[in-house]
Amino acid sequence: MIKIGIIGVGTVGESVAQILExxxxxxxxxxxxxIVVKKGVVRNLSKPRNINIPLTTDADEVLDDPEIDIxxxxxxxxxxxxxxVQKALQNGKAVVTANKALLAYHRYExxxxxxxxxxxxxxxxxxxxxxxxxxxxxxxxxxxxSIKGIINGTANYILTKMMNEGVDFAPxxxxxxxxxxxxxxxxxxxxxxxxxxxxxxxxxxxYGIDAKPEDILIEGIEQITQDDISFAKEFGYxxxxxxxxxxxxxxxxxxxxxxxxxxxxxxxxxxxxxxxISVIGDKVGETMYYGPGAGGNATASAVISDIIxxxxxxxxxxxxGFKRALESGLKLLNRxxxxxxxxxxLEVADKPGVLSAVSKxxxxxxxxxxxxxxxxxxxxxxxxxxxxxxCKESAMQEAINKLQTIESVKERPVMIRMES
Amino acid sequence: MIKIGIIGVGTVGESVAQILExxxxxxxxxxxxxIVVKKGVVRNLSKPRNINIPLTTDADEVLDDPEIDIxxxxxxxxxxxxxxVQKALQNGKAVVTANKALLAYHRYExxxxxxxxxxxxxxxxxxxxxxxxxxxxxxxxxxxxSIKGIINGTANYILTKMMNEGVDFAPxxxxxxxxxxxxxxxxxxxxxxxxxxxxxxxxxxxYGIDAKPEDILIEGIEQITQDDISFAKEFGYxxxxxxxxxxxxxxxxxxxxxxxxxxxxxxxxxxxxxxxISVIGDKVGETMYYGPGAGGNATASAVISDIIxxxxxxxxxxxxGFKRALESGLKLLNRxxxxxxxxxxLEVADKPGVLSAVSKxxxxxxxxxxxxxxxxxxxxxxxxxxxxxxCKESAMQEAINKLQTIESVKERPVMIRMES
Ligand SMILES: NC(=O)c1ccc[n+]([C@@H]2O[C@H](COP(=O)([O-])OP(=O)(O)OC[C@H]3O[C@@H](n4cnc5c(N)ncnc54)[C@H](OP(=O)(O)O)[C@@H]3O)[C@@H](O)[C@H]2O)c1
Ligand SMILES: NC(=O)c1ccc[n+]([C@@H]2O[C@H](COP(=O)([O-])OP(=O)(O)OC[C@H]3O[C@@H](n4cnc5c(N)ncnc54)[C@H](OP(=O)(O)O)[C@@H]3O)[C@@H](O)[C@H]2O)c1
Numbered sequence: 001m002i003k004i005g006i007i008g009v010g011t012v013g014e015s016v017a018q019i020l021e022x023x024x025x026x027x028x029x030x031x032x033x034x035i036v037v038k039k040g041v042v043r044n045l046s047k048p049r050n051i052n053i054p055l056t057t058d059a060d061e062v063l064d065d066p067e068i069d070i071x072x073x074x075x076x077x078x079x080x081x082x083x084x085v086q087k088a089l090q091n092g093k094a095v096v097t098a099n100k101a102l103l104a105y106h107r108y109e110x111x112x113x114x115x116x117x118x119x120x121x122x123x124x125x126x127x128x129x130x131x132x133x134x135x136x137x138x139x140x141x142x143x144x145x146s147i148k149g150i151i152n153g154t155a156n157y158i159l160t161k162m163m164n165e166g167v168d169f170a171p172x173x174x175x176x177x178x179x180x181x182x183x184x185x186x187x188x189x190x191x192x193x194x195x196x197x198x199x200x201x202x203x204x205x206x207y208g209i210d211a212k213p214e215d216i217l218i219e220g221i222e223q224i225t226q227d228d229i230s231f232a233k234e235f236g237y238x239x240x241x242x243x244x245x246x247x248x249x250x251x252x253x254x255x256x257x258x259x260x261x262x263x264x265x266x267x268x269x270x271x272x273x274x275x276x277i278s279v280i281g282d283k284v285g286e287t288m289y290y291g292p293g294a295g296g297n298a299t300a301s302a303v304i305s306d307i308i309x310x311x312x313x314x315x316x317x318x319x320x321g322f323k324r325a326l327e328s329g330l331k332l333l334n335r336x337x338x339x340x341x342x343x344x345x346l347e348v349a350d351k352p353g354v355l356s357a358v359s360k361x362x363x364x365x366x367x368x369x370x371x372x373x374x375x376x377x378x379x380x381x382x383x384x385x386x387x388x389x390x391c392k393e394s395a396m397q398e399a400i401n402k403l404q405t406i407e408s409v410k411e412r413p414v415m416i417r418m419e420s
Numbered sequence: 421m422i423k424i425g426i427i428g429v430g431t432v433g434e435s436v437a438q439i440l441e442x443x444x445x446x447x448x449x450x451x452x453x454x455i456v457v458k459k460g461v462v463r464n465l466s467k468p469r470n471i472n473i474p475l476t477t478d479a480d481e482v483l484d485d486p487e488i489d490i491x492x493x494x495x496x497x498x499x500x501x502x503x504x505v506q507k508a509l510q511n512g513k514a515v516v517t518a519n520k521a522l523l524a525y526h527r528y529e530x531x532x533x534x535x536x537x538x539x540x541x542x543x544x545x546x547x548x549x550x551x552x553x554x555x556x557x558x559x560x561x562x563x564x565x566s567i568k569g570i571i572n573g574t575a576n577y578i579l580t581k582m583m584n585e586g587v588d589f590a591p592x593x594x595x596x597x598x599x600x601x602x603x604x605x606x607x608x609x610x611x612x613x614x615x616x617x618x619x620x621x622x623x624x625x626x627y628g629i630d631a632k633p634e635d636i637l638i639e640g641i642e643q644i645t646q647d648d649i650s651f652a653k654e655f656g657y658x659x660x661x662x663x664x665x666x667x668x669x670x671x672x673x674x675x676x677x678x679x680x681x682x683x684x685x686x687x688x689x690x691x692x693x694x695x696x697i698s699v700i701g702d703k704v705g706e707t708m709y710y711g712p713g714a715g716g717n718a719t720a721s722a723v724i725s726d727i728i729x730x731x732x733x734x735x736x737x738x739x740x741g742f743k744r745a746l747e748s749g750l751k752l753l754n755r756x757x758x759x760x761x762x763x764x765x766l767e768v769a770d771k772p773g774v775l776s777a778v779s780k781x782x783x784x785x786x787x788x789x790x791x792x793x794x795x796x797x798x799x800x801x802x803x804x805x806x807x808x809x810x811c812k813e814s815a816m817q818e819a820i821n822k823l824q825t826i827e828s829v830k831e832r833p834v835m836i837r838m839e840s
Contacts, residue, residue, distance in 0.1 A: 019561055019703050030560045122558070128704035130558020137557075138542070138550025140450045141439055141724035209681035266710055269689045283439050284548035284721035287711030290686055292704065304561035 002033045002311045007084055008075030009040040009049065012098055012123070014054075016303050017051040031311035038068055041075070063087045070310055072303060073097040082106050089113045096300055096306040097236030098123035101169040103214050104197035107204055115331030120306035125152055125198040128274040129291040130305065134280065135205050142281030144206035148419070151198040153273035153293040154182045154189035155241040159258070160271040163229055163238060166306035169222065178197055180274055191220035192241060192256040199243035199256055202277070205329045206245060207252045219257035223414045227345055231261050231373065231385045238268045241301075242419065251333035260418040302335060334358065336394035341418035342371070343387050349408040350382040358384065359410075361402045365395040368375050381410065387418060397417045421454045422731045425482030427504055428461040428495030429469065430519055432543070435716035436492060436723050437471040447724065451731035458488055461495070483507045490730055491725060493517040502526050509533045516726040518543035518719055524617035524633050527624055540726035543620040546571050546695040548718030549711040550725065555625050555699065562701025564626035566666040568839070570617040573693035573713040574602045574609035575641050575661040579678070580691040583649055583658060589642065598623040603694055611640035612676040614662060619663035619676055622697070626665060627672045627750045637755045637813075639677035643834050645766055651793065651805045653682050658688045663837065671753035678765055680838040756814035761790070761838035763807045764820075770802040778804065778829075781822045785815040801830065807838060 013162030017037050019029060028034050037053045039062050046056055056242060063084065071088035073081050073095060081102045088095050089110065094117055097103070103110075103124055122132045126149070135144070136353055136377060150156050153251070161172045176182035188194050196213045203209050221241050232239050237260040246253045261268040263274045266288045270276030280286050292298035346355045355374070362369055371387040388396075396415065403413050426433045437457050440447060448454050457473045459482050465475055482488055483504065491508035493501050493515060501522045508515050509530065516539055517523070523544050524643045525529075530539060542552045542805030548568070555564070570576050574596060581592045593610070596602035608614050623629050641661050652659050657680040666673045681688040686708045692695030700706050712718035768774045775794070782789055791807040808816075816835065823833050 015703075023561060023563060023703065026563060027561060128556050128701075131708055133553060134550050134556050137729060138553050138725055139721065140728045141443060141721045143443060143446060202624060258437060267687065269686065281548075281721060283435075283443065283717045285712050285715075285718055287549055287709070289707070289709060291707030295705075297703045298705055301559065301561045305558055308560045309557060 001036055002031065002069050002307075003036050003038040003067050004070040004072055004307060005039045005041070005065065005068045006053075006072045006074060007041040007059050007062060008073065009042050009051065009053075009055065010074065010076075011296045012299045012303065013040065013072070013074040014049060014051050015300035016074070017053050019297065027308060030353060031308045033311055035307060035311055038065065038171060059084055060282070063091060063093075068093060070094045070096060070307060072307065073099055073102075074303070076101070078102055078105055080109075081179060085110055086113055089117055089119065090115060094118040094310045096120045096303055096310070098303055100124040100194070100197040100201060104200045107201065108210055116312045120310065121201070121301035122306050125201050126277060126289070126291065127293045127295060128301045129275060129289045129293070130279065130302065131202070131277050131289050134287070134289060135202065137283060139279060139281045139287070142283050144247065145280040145282055146244070147202050147206060147277065148267055149195070149199065149202065149243045149275070149277040150240055150267060150270045151243050151275055151277065151293060152189050152192075152195040152241055153275060154186065155192075155339070156196070156270065156275070157181050157273045158190065159221060159224070159239055159241065162224065162343045164378050166168055166226060168226060174328055180295050185226035190222060192218040195243045196243060196256045199245060199254060203245040203252060204241070205253055207247065208252050209252050209254075209330055209332060211254060215332060217257065217338070219247045221258045224258055224416070225345075226374065227383050227385065228414070228416060231343065231345075235371065235387070236263050237418070238263050239260060239416065240270075244419070247330070248333055250330060251329050253333040253338055255338065257333070258416050262420050273297050277349065282402070321341050336392065336397075338393040339390050341388055341391065341420070342396050343385070343418055345414040346384040346403060347377070347410040348382050349410065350376065350380050353407055354384070354408045357406045358403060361399055361406070362388070364402070365391070365399040367391045367395055367399055421456060422451065422459040422489050423487050423729075424727065425459045425485065425494055426457060426473075426492045426494060427461040427479050427482060427487045428448040428493065429462050429471065429473075429475065430494065430496075431716045432719045432723065433460065433492070433494040434469060434471050435750070436494070437473050439720050439724055447728060449800065451728045453570050453731055455727060455731055456484065464527060474796040475711035479504055480619070483513075488513060490514045490516060490727060492727070493519060493522075494723070498522055498525055502530075505530055506533055507570075509537055509539065512537060514730045516540050520544040520617040520621060522613070524620045527621065527752070528630055530814055538730045541621070542726050543719045543722035545621050546697060546709070546711070548721045549695060549697065549709045549713070549714040550722065551697050551709050552625060553725075554709055555622065559701045559704060559707070561698060562703050564667065565700040565702055566664070567626060567697065568687055568697050569615070569621050569622065569663045569695070569697035570660055570687060570690045571663050571695050571697065571713060572609050572615040572661055573695060574606065575612075575615070576690065576695070577601050577693045578610065579641060579644070579659055579661065582644065582646070583653075586646060588646060589644060610642060610651075612638045615661060615663045616661070616676045619665060619674060622663070623665040623672060623674055627667065627752055629672050629674075629752060631674060631752050635752060637675040637677065641678045644678055644836070646767070647795065647803050647805065648763070648834070648836060651765075655791065655807070656683050657681060657838070658683050659836065660688065660690075661801060664839070667750070668753055668784065670750060673753040673758055675755070675758065678836050680836055682840050690786070695817050702737070733791065750772055756812070756831070758813040759810050760813065761808055761840070762816050763805070763812050763836045763838055765834040766804040766823060767797070767830040768802055768804050769830065770796065770800050771828055774804070774828045775825070777826045778823060781819055781826070784822070785819040787810070787811045787815055787819055804825065
């Protein structure tokens with residue numbers, strides 16, 4: 001018998017306790033032994049809950065209980081769970097967590113403390129999709145060339161609605177909030193920060209790279225309009241918020257931003273709240289993993305798969321993992337060095353000379369334009385949409401700064417990177 | 421150090437040896453020890469090969485070598501590899517195989533012999549996609565409700581071409597043969613037999629069910645025409661060769677056949693030679709796995725992931741596995757009991773009374789028609805396309821037999837099942 005303590009019995013924790021009960025037959029068979037929840041930890045003991053496990057508000061009752069084999073951290077946050085997980089590992093308990101924010105900041109320190117004690121986190125990226133096991137084990141014969149993920153369901157829901165129904169960002173966000181797909185404060189999801197946390201976890205597994213969210217390029221989807229979407233459609237693209245990790249020489253490029261993705265790519269077909277992660281291995285080529293990125297049951301399914309693996313006597317999986325960088329010497333690429341194709345949208349005065357002023361700025365940065373469209377607007381304004389050939393991020397940023405100073409350019413140009 | 425012997429050094433075996441060499445750095449790091457190919461076994465020693473390992477024609481040199489820890493069976497066939505794998509396991513050697521035909525017939529006997537010795541076969545289904553690990557480990561908290569797979573790249577290539585380019589079956593098959601995507605004798609792939617082998621492996625893992633290819637419903641894609649494809653397109657479907665395993669009460673339904681799949685489903689978007697498998701778990705919902713189903717490197721990537729797992733000291737994975745049926749009492753559903761929606765194509769004489777004769781037969785079998793389309797043909801003939809509501813396979817088969825006896829019906833009606 002394996003005894004677990006669940007610290008945090010909210011959406012995911014409650015589902016974990018319920019599924020352990022509901023699917024006891026197969027879970028026991030697969031784990032090779034019974035898994036029992038000895039105690040749960042919450043803040044508020046008087047909240048009604050749909051589970052039948054002993055509760056406490058004192059995490060130490062779990063952390064210091066010598067009978068508990070596995071601590072399941074599902075409380076959310078960063079510093080408090082950090083303390084909890086450190087203590088659990090120091091007390092020799094295996095740990096399972098779904099907490100991507102915790103891992104985005106403290107994954108290497110925790111892995112260091114864990115040593116040979118199992119420390120698993122399948123649920124922390126893309127909820128129910130077994131992407132971490134797939135990267136670590138399924139693709140273990142490969143050098144990973146790139147990972148591209150739609151790893152935030154809220155942002156994907158909003159972009160999909162905008163694409164399919166021609167609705168603007170603000171009303172779709174409002175609807176998503178009413179449906180419970182977006183938080184009251186949606187910044188974390190639509191600003192790309194949640195996706196960045198998950199990307200860092202994937203990049204650690206694939207590249208052993210140590211970076212914090214602050215170190216990487218993160219842009220959100222707030223500025224996307226129907227003009228961008230009709231451009232995308234016209235040229236065979238869709239717009240997705242992507243987390244991208246890519247090996248470039250001896251460096252790894254990490255970035256989260258909306259991107260124009262060719263409609264023919266499998267990842268472009270991941271719609272609504274679903275998540276999808278495309279991984280390119282040097283030998284296997286592209287594989288893609290699709291499924292629900294959140295929700296109590298889907299996330300709990302991943303949490304329990306980790307519990308089962310540990311119960312089966314699994315050893316810690318340092319391979320591809322946090323313990324040390326396997327891809328020796330891979331460094332984070334400076335964001336200025338990123339190369340990409342770019343799409344730009346400029347609101348301009350509909351006057352002669354604008355086009356040539358814009359082209360001049362681009363030329364000065366050595367950026368060549370692949371496609372240019374001008375759409376008439378209201379009140380003597382026009383919208384200029386253009387796609388570039390490949391150039392450096394630094395050149396593009398410089399161009400955007402310069403474009404802004406042209407008198408006929410009314411607002412800071414909106415830029416979306418193009419992936420292909 | 422782990423020593424392996426490769427029995428069969430053809431397309432896949434050669435790639436295994438090459439990748440072990442090319443990616444030695446990460447493979448050693450992930451396995452925790454060096455993996456060395458001690459010997460390869462082939463039929464013809466004088467064939468030129470792009471590898472540098474000692475070769476023999478005598479499999480016993482590998483099977484009886486006490487230094488060899490893992491036997492990798494990549495020779496193909498059924499009875500000869502059965503002998504080889506049995507002997508390897510009896511000699512206490514771990515076995516890795518990519519041989520789906522072997523497993524379709526002998527998986528339970530081999531698992532029985534293996535006992536606690538690792539016996540792995542990730543590459544046997546969907547080449548480079550880690551579907552077996554995902555089913556066994558990633559989804560271990562779930563009862564599996566259904567598996568739907570595009571697990572034959574040749575058939576999917578042909579159907580995709582027929583859908584996208586409006587070309588008929590015969591010329592597309594010819595082209596696929598010229599490109600090397602189809603064998604000179606393509607029956608095995610386009611007749612659904614290869615997919616059936618793979619489906620049986622997946623169904624064993626999900627349901628512990630013991631069945632042979634002969635026991636299950638298998639239909640190929642040979643009869644599909646552009647009439648079927650335009651019907652599919654008109655009503656928002658695509659046509660795919662699917663392997664389907666589904667839990668229905670205390671039974672499991674297993675079948676391989678072309679199916680009309682709604683274009684909105686993720687699996688409908690798996691095109692060309694690629695494979696994709698959609699799995700529905702009772703808790704996680706739908707997850708989907710996509711990637712290359714064949715090819716030396718992609719398949720070898722999966723073979724090596726098994727070798728690495730064994731080298732890391734992995735124990736055998738009986739959970740979800742072959743050792744015993746975990747889902748107690750699940751039986752194969754009699755194929756007559758399958759229920760589905762059906763699409764029918766009838767070549768008829770363009771005369772009054774045909775429609776009513778057809779409707780009468782359907783009515784007698786209690787099959788209600790959802791959609792009916794008549795398309796004029798040449799020489800006084802017409803094509804009748806219809807889609808039914810849900811009915812039993814036995815009723816549909818009876819209806820087809822009766823329809824054939826109507827005088828104006830020129831050929832045996834073509835039936836395609838509809839999935840949604
Ligand atoms: N929800 C998802 O779909 C999802 C998906 C993937 C990953 N995750 C991750 O899973 C974790 C849990 O998410 P959730 O949605 O289940 O959160 P939640 O519904 O807010 O539940 C949090 C639980 O932790 C308890 N808790 C919080 N702070 C505590 C403290 N200081 N001491 C004791 N108990 C405390 C809460 O107690 P009370 O009940 O008394 O308030 C509650 O039971 C987070 O890290 C999240 O990022 C969630
Ligand atoms: N190719 C793929 O993309 C793929 C994908 C998934 C699974 N698989 C499976 O992987 C296995 C191998 O496929 P493959 O494409 O690599 O086959 P292959 O190219 O035909 O290679 C077979 C190898 O086995 C050797 N061999 C055959 N019979 C032998 C015997 N009786 N004694 C000794 N050696 C023997 C052959 O020797 P010679 O070289 O001397 O002829 C050859 O080296 C099959 O089970 C197949 O179903 C293949």
